[in-house]
Amino acid sequence: MTITAVWPISSEQDPNAGDSMTITDPGEIETLVSRLSESTAGAATVWHEGRELADTDTQMHDHDVMALVAEGYGYLSYIDADHDYAVLDGDPASPxxxxxDVDFPKGSGVSPExxxxxxxxxxDSGERPESVEWQPAEW
Structure with a gap:
């Protein structure tokens, strides 16, 4: 299986700076989380390459996933045809x-691990992760 992550990089020299990573090996996930932990990294759009497209003409994916690491917390949002928009049900102390492109409410951050x-x-699955708890969120 393969996922691709694309995220903006805050840069005074290049307002369009960004980075990306395509991952096929589960061991590469730690590298992605580490790169998202960098102070200049923004929220990453993540898509699973094994899922059907919602619209082949526009290449629009059938899911929307955003991942972020900020202030020591990891954040994740998810929506697809089977799941309403949700964020993680995380540590109440997370800001x-x-x-x-995305807002994460207080209490939706978890450990980077x-x-x-x-x-x-x-x-591995291409589906919304079940190893974490989710809470409904507003767009």
Whole structure:
């Protein structure tokens, strides 16, 4: 199985800076989480290459997954045709994070290790991870 992650990089020199990673080996997930932990990394859009496209003409995916590491917490959101938009039910002490493409409410952050576990499961199954608890979220 394969997932691809693409994320913006905050840079004064290049307002369009970004990075990406394509992962086929579960051992590479720790590298992704580490790279998302960098202070200049933004929230990553993550898609599973093994899933059907929702629209082949536009290449639109049938799922929307965002991953982030900020202030020592990992954040993950998920939506597809079978699941309403949700974020992780995390540590109540985790702060909210507001970005351009996604907002994570207070209490939706988990340890980076838990985020890595969820992403490994997503890589393996292509489905919403069941190893973590989810809570409904607003767009």
């Amino acid at each position: 909210a994070w507001n970005g351009e 838990t985020l890595a576990e969820a992403l490994r499961e997503f890589l």
